[in-house]
Amino acid sequence: MSQDAIRELTEQRYKYGFVTEIEADQAPPGLSEEIIRLISAKKGEPEFLLQWRLKAYRHWLTMVEPRWAAVKYAPIDYQKIVYYSAPRPKKQLGSLDEVDPELKRAFEKLGIPLAEQARLAGVAVDAVFDSVSVATTYKGKLAEKGIVFCSFSEAVKDHPDLVERWLGSVVPAGDNFFAALNSAVFSDGSFVYVPRGVRCPMELSTYFRINAENTGQFERTLIVADEGSYVSYLEGCTAPMRDENQLHAAVVELVALPGAEIKYSTVQNWYPGDAEGRGGIFNFVTKRAKAMERAKISWTQVETGSAITWKYPSCILQGDDSVGEFYSVALANHRQQADTGTKMIHIGKRTRSTIVSKGISAGRGQNTYRGLVRMQKGATGARNHSQCDSLLIGDECGAHTFPYIEVKNPTGQVEHEATTSRIAEDQLFYCRQRGLSEEDAVSMIVNGFARRVLKELPMEFAVEAQKLLGMSLEGSVG
């Protein structure tokens, strides 16, 4: 493929660039104990949560921003960020029809008609809009089975005992710089509790969306699957075009009690910045799961957006015979930088983990896989298999792989395979000779490369993700 053709293919503008105007109820910029008290008060939180936030904040003050990731960005001024903003609902919302029409239009532009999505796909959508949930659906149906699926704020009000018991049990308040920041200021997010032995009858889905100018977004998600239960959770996001960098520091905690299974799938498509990398989202996410005996955690992610992605969905395989899986496709185009991977911490006996990572680099994108497989002393008979493949499009991009392996039990087995390939000229020519356009050929080859991961996604999501991969690489501006 010629240089020009590659450039044309990779210079597609972000298709979801628009800003929705909704009145925002905002705190002044900056971070202090006062602001944290304000957030907590605004949300009418119980004392334990305020104290938890303050503890995290005080810890955060003693920490420094991590610099070990292979990403470069201008320093973030944490005092310029607005830590609280909420859309002002005109009144309590009883049904989807009452949702702000402005918000509905935003979802439609994203190709996610809220009501339709929920009805057709049988998906309950908890739409998080600018940090506060404004619509939660299918609650009744889930309630029949005793499943709690609501915004984090609602959970704090309605199920404070569950929140107090599990919040921070996987990602402690002071875990890392970004997690501590999140713990201090998180605004909202999702909460799921699936009772013992219950199989959640539908995919639970949250579409995150960053909106008001200059609003750092600090989501907090907590999913607890009680003994022998099952739940599949989908997270998808896309953001409007803007000039200033936006910080996003989310925390996701998953707890799988004995015999439970949690499947967590993400399609991340936040604004990646323009061709020069200006204005994209900084995405510093802490995602971690704890699996007790015979429990299973499966992370699947398709990461195509953000200017910077710093994200390592991890599994603590605490219980004997627990299983952890990580399936990832990360795409870095233009000047995007992705440093992503996983940590598999084997503690229990006969714990097993699988890592499949597919990195795609195009334009001047930099894609780094960083993964840790640790087998503790007690992890007798633990096994891991890792497969990390990189695909390069053009010759100005980069792919890097850093596998860290620590085995403290002699019976542990770790296998690691890695490959790097390019979209070859002969592959493109072969496809074009059969009638495919260059764009379709690239899209097809990339999707083929990512297939092992895409097939782990729930059906509706897989189709969306496939389109997204093609779209993130396609040419034809406008």
Next chain:
Amino acid sequence: MLRIQGLKAKIGDREILHGLDLAVNAGEVHAIMGPNGSGKSTLASVLAGREVVEVTAGTVTFDGQDLLALPAEKRAAAGLFLGFQYPVEIPGVANLYFLRTALNAVRRARGQEELDAMDFLALAKEKLKLVKWDQSFVQRAVNEGFSGGEKKKNEILQMAVLEPRLAILDEIDSGLDIDALKVVAGGVNALRAKDRATILVTHYQRLLDHVKPDVVHVMAAGRIVKSGGPELAHELERSGYEQLAPPRGEARAP
């Protein structure tokens, strides 16, 4: 149907085709033979629109249309098919999906309606019979892990689905066992029609025993140096290319 005049082409700084002439009419089967490195595959690449080969002189028309002005995919839509000497693997892309995408791309370009999954499956089943395959082959990724002979059969399957007007088959017979050779020959013969043409690039008479050519050409050092009837292939089989090739100096200096 196809008319090539004074075609010169280079790869990098090296000229490989030094002024080549060839005319193929509808309904005909032509065979091109010639020593290794004489430029047969390069000619096929030029006709199919591979960009690494640069045309420096000459003209090529296909049904009166300037073929060289079209990008590769438009040539495919116009009905040109290249069976590759070395078919390419596309990991993770199912053969059936690839075939349908290709057929629908070509149909779209021709203003025909696309086939849905059901109709396509029926068509594919029909075409699979031609290469004596069961469905397992179309569920696998394109050419991935296929044996040499299986890859060649897959080219024939693709050709059968796409029904090109001009098929250029580059050493479609190399590496085939006797049964596979018959299958491939059967595929080529099945497509023979008044309004279609085929160019077979081959080193061996044995394919031509099954697919009888109308014209046989000998290519040497970037040119067609001799053309004749089917008997020319037999002659070559007996006496090789030596006495046919022009003196080296002449071929090199156009």
